[in-house]
Amino acid sequence: MGRVRSQDVRERPDVAVVVAARAGDPQAVEHLVRGCLPLVYNIVGRALDGHSDVDDVVQDTMLRALDGLPGLEEPERFRSWLVAIAVRQVRDRWRGRQARPQSDLPDEAVQEVAPEADFADLAILRLALSGQRREAVEATRWLEDGEREVLSLWWMEAAGELTRAELAAACDLAPQHAAVRVQRVKERLESGRAVVRALAASPRCAELDAQLTSWDGRPSARWRKRLARHVRDCPQCLFNTSELVPTEGLLGGFALVPVPIGLAGLLLAKSMPSASAAGGTAHAPGSVSRAGHLLGKLAAKPVAMLTAGAVALVGGGALYAYTRSDAPVRPPAAKAQPHAPASPTASSPPPPTLTTSATPSPTPTAVSTLLGRHALRSAEQSGRYVREVGNLGFLGPVAATSPESAKQEATFRFVAGLADSHCYSIEDASGRYLRHYAFRIRLDANDGSAVFQKDATFCARPGSIDGSVSLESYNYPGRYLRYRDNLELWADLAQNTAAFRASRSFTVVGPWT
Secondary structure, three states: OOOOOOOOHHHOOOHHHHHHHHOOOHHHHHHHHHHHHHHHHHHHHHHOOOOOOHHHHHHHHHHHHHHHHHHOOOHHHHHHHHHHHHHHHHHHHHHHHHHOOHHHOOHHHHHOOOOOOOHHHHHHHHOOOOHHHHHHHHHHHHOOHHHHHHHHHHHHHHOOOOOHHHHHHHHOOOHHHHHHHHHHHHHHHHHHHHHHHHHHOOOOOHHHHHHHHHOOOOOOHHHHHHHHHHHHHOHHHHHHOOOOOOOHHHHOOOOOOOOOHHHHHHHHHHHHHHHHHHOOOOOOHHHHHHHHHHHHHHHHOOOOOOOOOEEEEEOOEEEEEOOOOOOOOOOOHHHOOOOOOOOOOOOOOOOOOOOOOOOOOEOOOOHHHOOEEEEEEEOOOOOEEEEEEOOEEEEEEOOOOOOHHHHHHOOEEEEEOOOOOOOEEEEOOOOOEEEEEOOEEEEEOOOOOHHHHHHOOEEEEEOOOOOOEEEEEOOOOOEEEEEOOOOEEEEEEOOOOHHHHHHOOEEEEOOOO
16 A cells, blocks of 8 residues: 555646746746645754754745756756755755854854744644654654754655655665665664653663763763663663554654744745746736735645644644643633732632741632742642752652751742743742753753743643642643652653552642742
8 A cells, every 4th residue: 555645646746837837937836835845844844953044944945946947957856856955955054053153153143042943842732743653753853963864854755745766866865875874864763762762751760760860851862872772771661662663654644844824924925026027027916915825825735634633723833722621721811910829709719828837728720820929739748849959850848847948949939831821830939940851840041942931831730639730741732740759750641540640730839938
């Protein structure tokens, strides 16, 4: 049986369309842009791992292709020619970044991170990925730049968007050499998947934990090799990874990450007038409406989803509709007060005023009443609270007789979520935020990046007992803040067990200090 393509083959440009576009037909140019922009965006995005240069490289690729169309002698090779342009642009951007010293960049440029700075995170969010598909995307973070280039092309081949011949031509390789490169990258991706699975295991292998003491939490090829060696030799880790299916089995019909509407609009604004000029006509008013029409088609372009969650693409962005019984309450934005508790109501009494000699009393868990200073007490472990030790999150004991430092470590301020004001971010007294990093809960200063803001945003869900609350990761739905057997705090995948539900349930109480 042939592989199912995520893009309808009827939408792939045929020779007649390429010939017409080469001659300057605006409708043919429109068809090429509409059909090929998602492919280019996904190749460049994955090759550059969502770096802030992605949009620029995509624009350069498409505009170079449109400008070079008149000189394309073999229209039947348009797609491999276009992908080859994308690969060259990616390599040029790599060389440019390596050649330019970091010190030459202005401070604000060094600190700025693109809103979609991690393509793996973007794919997980926009395509609502779960299970092994999500793990496969997460594993791409453990590859080197050169490996991501080949991966981006093979990923499109496995998803049915490219042929092996187009892949080889884009890399300027013989088919045999291309096969060797692809196989090498597939092996490294598979080892990355095993590492991702081993790190997320609960409970995690104690020997693997010991190896992580010097790891800074950032995925890298060097750490992939080191951790993969342990996974291969460890019976427990091997057992945890034994059910992984080959990546090819996950990518058949894999949906493309939708193109941001802003990027599509900017590209069209640049390309449509040139298309009219290529045809020897003035830029007529109709070109504006034609660009608007194309924008609408790009935004409404159907995407074949392979996940159970419902996803509606709106204007190049994503509207996520989770069919969950514990969906968050979303009060009107006008009623939200991001830096103070909501006014008390008959059904929601205000948080009690406490002294340091008293045990904190429960605070209502309605969304409108979580804003403000609180402590999080385990619903199961009496007398234990979410607290920080250094920069890591633990479940630790706190009592009226505890030192002030321990009480301060267990007191946080709930503010409107950095990534979504309907959820929460949790700040300590020093201004650091509770966030997950490689799924370990830690406290870090806000670096202003979109990735950090998502990592530091949690959505309130009902806990396992009345009056308790669970905190679900905003950017990894299905992962909850919970304590493990060693009392470390992690963002772990939900398990349908009473023990897991208890470990992710907390009672929101008044502040210790």
